[in-house]
Amino acid sequence: MSLRQDALYASYQRLERPLYNVLFRQLWQAEDCQDVIHDSYVRVWERREQVNEATLDALVWTTALNLAKNKRRWRVLRRHVDVDDASLQGGTDAQPHDFLATRQLHEALRKLPRASQQVLLLSEFSGLSGDEIAAVLGIPAGTVASRKHQAMERLKTLMGATLDA
Amino acid sequence: MHDDNRLFVELQPPAGGLLRLQQSLTHPHRSMRQRGLRLAAGFVLAVSVLMTIWQLPGVIVRQQQTAALTSALRAAIAPPAHDIQLIDGASLELPSNDPNVRLYLVQSAGSHAPAENH
Numbered sequence: 001m002s003l004r005q006d007a008l009y010a011s012y013q014r015l016e017r018p019l020y021n022v023l024f025r026q027l028w029q030a031e032d033c034q035d036v037i038h039d040s041y042v043r044v045w046e047r048r049e050q051v052n053e054a055t056l057d058a059l060v061w062t063t064a065l066n067l068a069k070n071k072r073r074w075r076v077l078r079r080h081v082d083v084d085d086a087s088l089q090g091g092t093d094a095q096p097h098d099f100l101a102t103r104q105l106h107e108a109l110r111k112l113p114r115a116s117q118q119v120l121l122l123s124e125f126s127g128l129s130g131d132e133i134a135a136v137l138g139i140p141a142g143t144v145a146s147r148k149h150q151a152m153e154r155l156k157t158l159m160g161a162t163l164d165a
Numbered sequence: 166m167h168d169d170n171r172l173f174v175e176l177q178p179p180a181g182g183l184l185r186l187q188q189s190l191t192h193p194h195r196s197m198r199q200r201g202l203r204l205a206a207g208f209v210l211a212v213s214v215l216m217t218i219w220q221l222p223g224v225i226v227r228q229q230q231t232a233a234l235t236s237a238l239r240a241a242i243a244p245p246a247h248d249i250q251l252i253d254g255a256s257l258e259l260p261s262n263d264p265n266v267r268l269y270l271v272q273s274a275g276s277h278a279p280a281e282n283h
Binding site: 037 | 174175177178182185189
């Protein structure tokens with residue numbers, strides 16, 4: 001059981017975009033997202049002797065979410081402003097008219113409980129099944145669906161409130 | 166979920182991520198060297214902090230002792246009063262039971278010449 005380099009690169013090409021989309025909604029800094037994705041794969045590669053290629057993607061997801069959590073903790077310690085107007089542009093292809101919606105989404109997502117937020121983002125972007133999301137987050141499979149539903153309803157309410165404001 | 170909302174705009178990650186990963190994996194010695202340098206710098210910093218913490222109480226005590234000695238010496242060589250001038254010597258005021266009587270121990274510097282009083 002050892003991870004091959006081409007398998008790692010294939011995983012990177014497969015997961016880079018979904019990882020970026022999930023992480024960006026947590027970190028709101030493009031550069032930080034890139035660093036977390038990169039560092040996740042480097043860490044997985046450093047443990048390649050113990051990595052099973054069949055569970056590689058799940059391991060990368062878990063590692064990336066943990067690194068993102070650590071980065072948020074560092075930001076709290078350093079009193080870092082976790083978002084600025086420039087970073088809200090998101091990716092290289094973000095359009096100017098997306099800016100307002102992104103800002104409103106950011107405000108609404110911040111008000112969601114962290115657990116619900118992660119379930120919602122993983123459901124939206126990861127392409128993982130409910131069971132796989134449960135495994136990545138370490139929660140019961142049944143909890144995923146309920147949290148996802150609650151998070152979506154709450155988000156819609158918050159977005160409505162934001163739009164009305 | 167995708168059909169009933171347009172909340173989540175699909176973002177495109179910045180280019181060059183895979184290339185960066187490939188470079189990191191094909192040149193691990195570079196990151197290892199950087200990590201080694203960081204570890205060495207951290208070690209030096211930690212040792213410096215520990216040495217400072219270890220030395221600090223002694224330094225403070227020595228400074229306090231020096232300050233006490235300096236103030237005692239200054240008190241010893243200070244002129245005894247405005248109406249008495251001491252030339253080429255030192256004096257130390259001694260306790261007196263009578264408020265109208267002041268006692269001084271006077272020591273001339275170098276010679277045995279007596280102190281001059283005004």
